[in-house]
Amino acid sequence: MSTERDVLDAAARAREASHGLALATRARKDRALLAMADGLVAAHDDLLAANAEDVARAEAGGTPPNIVDRLRLTAERLAGMAQGLRDVAALPDPVGEVVRGSTLANGLELRQVRVPFGVVGMIYEARPNVTADAAGICLKSGNAVLLRGSSSARSSNAAIVGVLREAAVSAGLEADVVQLVPGDSHDSVKALMRARGLVDVLIPRGGAGLIRSVVEESTVPVIETGVGNCHVYVDRAADLDKALAIVLNAKTHRTSVCNAAESLLVHADVADAFLPRVVTALQDAGVTIHGDTAFTAYDGVEAASEEDYATEYLSLDISAAVVPDLDGAIRHIRRYSSQHSDAIVTEDQSAARHFTAAVDSAAVLVNASTRFTDGGEFGFGAEIGISTQKLHARGPMGLPEMTSTKYVVTGDGHVRP
């Protein structure tokens, strides 16, 4: 009860602070962002000390080392957070951009203008660097932000947010443009999801379970991010050298990320030529293959279950199948893909054209690794997440995706006849 009240109070303060932030000039917002970066650098020792508390607590609680690693702040990571804020300051301000405009036949001037959402809620796991990244992107796009990080990072997040709020005030903005959501039980997440009218959009970042629960329970509009069951399809007309390089890169370049490949499909006509090479190369890279009968003919390949094809492993595992033709690949992808990133490797223009038209994913790639689906790689300069939904934003979301629009209509006493 009291958690719910606290969260709604915080949301109401965010709403109030959002009015001023929406009207803030780019110059003021950039001053705040640079002050935030300087503040993080200046508070280096305090932040590492706060983080050490979180790390000690996690280690004492038996948290697995890879999760503890994500939680840990280092001098390098802190410098990266500060640089991230400076990078966002250097990006153009999306607010005020005229998306379209015209003068109507009756002389009315119509302009569609980018405006902030208002209040954004971020729900995320572990990594404390997301706290600064998200706050920076929200601030630049004119949105007050409510940050609900992992309870395991509570000391780090509190220290970071303290620095960010002080910097906002130093630039003449209200402290409440950046707030940590009070409470670290699930009740505070629940209250955030029910704060319709006070919070304009919720963005969950984290595992599939977190995202699913927010999508299903929230009455606040949600932007779904990041689950990636990504496919690489090797066509009959593939250059098999390119195919091999792309499969390896997509699977092994970094396994814990949403744009890593989780499933390999191979056209039957090139199976004999490609399977021996790709099985060996993947196994040499430490990958466990979960394959259909064409693949299990090779040593060390495990038999894939239906479940495997639907799984986002986020590990050195890949499901694999031979498909009879291009349409078979498309059918497989339609059935199992999470519609994040799916790639075809082919030298056949007609196959590429059909695949890119028929596969309905946030990113469809031709002769390129799925790892390229990323705001940084796309040149957006900053990324709040990768949307896998179709409403509002799809694919990597940069600053413009963190805004809404409004129509400004200017007349001179115009009435409808």
Added chain:
Amino acid sequence: MSTERDVLDAAARAREASHGLALATRARKDRALLAMADGLVAAHDDLLAANAEDVARAEAGGTPPNIVDRLRLTAERLAGMAQGLRDVAALPDPVGEVVRGSTLANGLELRQVRVPFGVVGMIYEARPNVTADAAGICLKSGNAVLLRGSSSARSSNAAIVGVLREAAVSAGLEADVVQLVPGDSHDSVKALMRARGLVDVLIPRGGAGLIRSVVEESTVPVIETGVGNCHVYVDRAADLDKALAIVLNAKTHRTSVCNAAESLLVHADVADAFLPRVVTALQDAGVTIHGDTAFTAYDGVEAASEEDYATEYLSLDISAAVVPDLDGAIRHIRRYSSQHSDAIVTEDQSAARHFTAAVDSAAVLVNASTRFTDGGEFGFGAEIGISTQKLHARGPMGLPEMTSTKYVVTGDGHVRP
């Protein structure tokens, strides 16, 4: 149970049909739209007969005459439906439009392309003409549509959809690109709201109660439309002749629509000059004024409750208040507006600039009637509704707003270093 099964089956068929429709050329879609228009004209007698059944049932059930009128099809309304479909055929195809594109530093070619949502669910009340309008807009934007009209219009809707499906098939599209949702109990609406994964977006059109219930209960993403508690603010620097014309037009041009004005705010400095004129003019037009104490000083003005300021009357009623200054007007609008359309009347450039920046509504109008917030008036050619939410689309929604996008990334064996 059986309704739910039927609805999910229909949604699955729509999903299946959506794949082919997404790939259909503009030429084929336009052929279907023109065949639909011709089909409605040819089926004139059958459609009026089906409609007569609905009207007779409504009248026998004691439905109020204004609702029966909305339900009634006439030769003129049928011709309007056919013309609407021809108009949509003449509009450019949003699918395939390249929204942005560039070649990245590494040579990857990036294109963000408009694609259909997939399957759209429409939930709407009474008017059978919405059936043809919505089907036409969805088809042109490449979306299969599930139409859940009012049960009071079931004979009309079934007859119209029969014609539309036949026309789709004659143009080489699958019949299931247009379907009436089976069942006319609330169960079928419920099943539609839970068909996440089969239905990509739900658009409720109708009264505030319908929209609220869909927004709250649906796990399918919703585009909220149409509730309009719209304000006209008469500034101290207003040209009072323009102000009078705009207030009258916004309130009385058509009262049952979402862009009609429901609340009048007047700057204290012009209250003595403007109130006598506007009270008389509104009352002469048959409007009941629910005002604060400044207004109740005039004969026939009723005292406004808190409730009045929050009400979308959709009738010849208007709430009214005198505000101390521009910021007072903005505060009032922030508190009560449904963020649909809010207008300022002023000759003061600085006041107009501040109002348009500070009022966060789908449309903010300067010296123009709120009645202009309309897809037709904005030159969109077709409108599926007016979004009052901030995600995805805001304000009148035309064909581009009925699409998502995807990124197509083309390389030549690119892998991430």
